[in-house]
Amino acid sequence: MLVAFWIALRRPVDARIATALDRVDERLIGLTERIEAAAPAPSVGPSSLDMIGSTIDLDEVLGRALAAVGALPAVDGSSIRVNRANGEVSVAIQGCVRPEDAPFLTGPPDGAPFKAGMMSWDTEETHALRSGLVVPIGPDGTGTLAVYSRIANAFTQDSAALLTAIARHAGPAIQNAFRLLDVQNLAATDTRTGLRSALAFADELPREINAARRHGRPLCMIQVDLDDFGLINRTFSQETGDAVLAEFGERVRATMRWGDTAYRNSGGADEFFVILPDTTRALAKRFYGRLAFEIAEEPFGEAGTLTMSGGLAELRADDTVESLTARTGALVTRAKQAGKNQLADDSTP
Missing domain, CATH: 3.30.450.40 (GAF domain)
Structure with missing residues (x-):
């Protein structure tokens, strides 16, 4: 193109x-x-x-x-x-x-x-x-x-x-x-949310991993899924769903620090990644807590109050792009199976 x-x-x-x-x-x-x-x-x-x-x-x-x-x-x-x-x-x-x-x-x-x-x-x-x-x-x-x-x-x-x-x-x-x-x-921009696109994620995650290792700094990544997002489109309309995604993108940007980057996964309308450079697991949990507060504080229009499930992984010495991404995805699944509206991290098996 x-x-x-x-x-x-x-x-x-x-x-x-x-x-x-x-x-x-x-x-x-x-x-x-x-x-x-x-x-x-x-x-x-x-x-x-x-x-x-x-x-x-x-x-x-x-x-x-x-x-x-x-x-x-x-x-x-x-x-x-x-x-x-x-x-x-x-x-x-x-x-x-x-x-x-x-x-x-x-x-x-x-x-x-x-x-x-x-x-x-x-x-x-x-x-x-x-x-x-x-x-x-x-x-x-x-x-x-x-x-x-x-x-x-x-x-x-x-x-x-x-x-x-x-x-x-x-x-x-x-x-x-x-x-x-x-x-x-x-x-490189997702048009519905204003966040970075899946194309940008595939290009930028390897660079962030290499930079973290080169400088000996921690790096965390969080995958976030909106809980029961499919019900919004079925109960209301796709337009309502798009408005929810746009509002979610604004709240994510309002929560991030300078240097943090959020992406929408093209494989799922309600799946997002947040890369947190120079961030330990403890600090990443605080970030997630602030984001969860921003999501729950105000209703999303006629869709009402939403919750989200998250998976948090800290970069390991043997991690690849694929293994880090797979681990956050598995952790999101664990959070959903445990009842949704919570964060699962890789500090415990």
């Missing part, structure tokens, strides 16, 4: 890139002639610019944009900052820019539209940065592209024009990368 999306996405973009390259070529020829007298010509040409748009991976697009920027004269560092519509911010840096200072040059502090901005710093430090240049990426606030130099007043209007050409070329590639991330996020 993603391959087909990528192909469809590229077709209209190719024509725009070809046209943009022609315009950039003309500008670069004139700018290079003017810069030659003062410094060696920057090697920002069609090949390096075309590399920016030859991928739709966001990290690669940002890295290639910085690689093109590095060809400008007197550049000792660079940064690029882009903003997605959902509020996520991505930053890439190169050269002598410190990670904590990468977003320093982001345009006017009042957020007003701008074409380019130059700054200078008076410092006695031998290797300190003394000048900076920033240009916007895209007309809609997509982000900013900035360069820095240890030379005072290193950047000119010609530098601004070159940087603007690179930013304009990077803009469509960044938007294409955003679209790919949107598609990937859609596939």
Whole structure:
């Protein structure tokens, strides 16, 4: 699906890139002639610019944009900052820019539209940065592209024009990368609950297990089944059942800590997994208690008050993805057989 999306996405973009390259070529020829007298010509040409748009991976697009920027004269560092519509911010840096200072040059502090901005710093430090240049990426606030130099007043209007050409070329590639991330996020999100999907669970659980072992930290996983969920669809309607699932997803998200992740199992409408990194069995039991309280505190609309059964397993040295998942499933079954509305954990046989 993603391959087909990528192909469809590229077709209209190719024509725009070809046209943009022609315009950039003309500008670069004139700018290079003017810069030659003062410094060696920057090697920002069609090949390096075309590399920016030859991928739709966001990290690669940002890295290639910085690689093109590095060809400008007197550049000792660079940064690029882009903003997605959902509020996520991505930053890439190169050269002598410190990670904590990468977003320093982001345009006017009042957020007003701008074409380019130059700054200078008076410092006695031998290797300190003394000048900076920033240009916007895209007309809609997509982000900013900035360069820095240890030379005072290193950047000119010609530098601004070159940087603007690179930013304009990077803009469509960044938007294409955003679209790919949107598609990937859609596939990783369960539409009924807003929790992560079974596809995301299969991809992310192995990573969480590897991270726990690499850092020597505990990890717990809980499987949760809503008790008698099938009766809701039969007694009321599927729409009522969907509303219950959506509300359940909201209550789970309200209970989780930062770093915890919840998933809906595609194999069962009322089956969920919660991965709790850096969490012992005792802390995982507390989490389950808070979640059980959230579920029982308020009725789920016309479906009324619900209960749930859970299975809690702590990662063992010999666990695999399959064994950990199988153990939580068996524990849920034990909880249901014991009368439902309770948690079974693997601390006892």
